[in-house]
Amino acid sequence: MTEDTHTHEPAATAELDCERCDARLIDFAYAELEDGERVAVARHLAGCSRCALEFCRLKADLDGVLEAAVEAPPQAVRRRIRAEVERSFGPRWWHQVAAFWSRPIPAYGVVVASLIPVVLWVATSLRPGSYGGAAPVAEVEPSTRPPALTDYDSMVPLLPEDRPL
Amino acid sequence: MSPTDEELVRALRGGHMDAFDALYDRYERRLYGYIRRIVKDPCAAEDLFQEVFLTVLRDRTYDPARGRFAAWLFMVARNRCLADMRRRRTREGLKGEVEARWRPPAPESPERLVGDASRVHAAIAALPEGQRQLILLKQLGELTYREIAGLLGVAEGTIKSRLHAATAALRRLLADGPPPTKKTQGT
Structure with a gap:
């Protein structure tokens, strides 16, 4: 066995002996040690070739597990999930409208463009005699106005010509 | 700096599909690999993978402030895998035993x-x-x-x-x- 190598290099590994380092090696590999212990193990590994070799073997085994275990699903699965997620979370038409309006330049452009026909229509309607505008009312002399008819009844016979109203 | 999982979940809930792509790329190999190592059947693993991913993303009860997304994701995956295994065992238990007994290895x-x-x-x-x-x-x-x-x-x-x-x-x-x-x- 290599027990003799456990006791060498005392200067470099004064804070942590090989036995205590070995007990912490798995936690060290899993990155689960507190800062102080992590530094102590790292310092020990830097000074002890046997523990460093043991750590390399452990890390290789764990990395091998990770490499062998990961696996990509087929692309069709991604497309299916994306379609479902898009249905649930994808941007709705009102989100798109809100996003559009939140951008200043296009929003102001659209406002100006939509106001142009309104302004033109108002301008042309205010001009006299133009299309769509109200025709000017002709002033009528008060003397030429027809007499106002009151209490008109179609069943009453017409008055004779000579009879004054 | 790349956004955290929790930030991506928030962005996805806001309708940003880019966040989904980022989350998917981050977890597809690890999550599918995890499910495949537990559920041997690839078709069942695909269904479970899809189910787990959609469950986790759609579940609005997940609060990013309470814990990491990865822990939530793998907890759901583990529960679904165990439930699937139990269901399969129940369904195929006796049939499988009989077949295994009489089938050559x-x-x-x-x-x-x-x-x-x-x-x-x-x-x-x-x-x-x-x-x-x-x-x-x-x-x-x-x-x-x-x-x-x-x-x-x-x-x-x-x-x-x-x-x-x-x-x-x-x-x-x-x-x-x-x-x-x-x-x-x-x-």
């Missing part, structure tokens, strides 16, 4: 003996269920002892000692090879 796959990945797969498969779960949650899920303890409902110290034992067992299996499969042929 399958020849040793060459993949089982050749290649590092196959050796690792065989070693993982040979681990007891509990130890396999711990190794996979730690390596693929990248969960902390605390997160695994919360997921399994046991003390953190218990997880630490169990994971030490599981790691040692896995390394023994990697070094010596998994034990030969039991011949279940009837006499």
Whole structure:
């Protein structure tokens, strides 16, 4: 066995002996040690070739597990999930409208463009005699106005010509 | 700096599909690998993968402030996988037993003996269920002892000692090879 190598290099590994380092090696590999212990193990590994070799073997085994275990699903699965997620979370038409309006330049452009026909229509309607505008009312002399008819009844016979109203 | 998972979940809920792509790219290989190591059937693994991903993303009860997305994702995956295994066992229990008793044993796959990945797969498969779960949650899920303890409902110290034992067992299996499969042929 290599027990003799456990006791060498005392200067470099004064804070942590090989036995205590070995007990912490798995936690060290899993990155689960507190800062102080992590530094102590790292310092020990830097000074002890046997523990460093043991750590390399452990890390290789764990990395091998990770490499062998990961696996990509087929692309069709991604497309299916994306379609479902898009249905649930994808941007709705009102989100798109809100996003559009939140951008200043296009929003102001659209406002100006939509106001142009309104302004033109108002301008042309205010001009006299133009299309769509109200025709000017002709002033009528008060003397030429027809007499106002009151209490008109179609069943009453017409008055004779000579009879004054 | 790349956004955290929790930020991506928030962005996805706000309708940003880019966040989905980022989350998917981050977890597809690890999550699918985890499910595949537990559920052997690839078709069932695909269905479970899709189900888990959609469940986690659609579940509005997940609060990013309460814990990491990875822990939540792998907790849902573990529960779904175990439920699926139980369902399969119940459904195929008696049928499988009868078939296994009368069917000649399958020849040793060459993949089982050749290649590092196959050796690792065989070693993982040979681990007891509990130890396999711990190794996979730690390596693929990248969960902390605390997160695994919360997921399994046991003390953190218990997880630490169990994971030490599981790691040692896995390394023994990697070094010596998994034990030969039991011949279940009837006499």
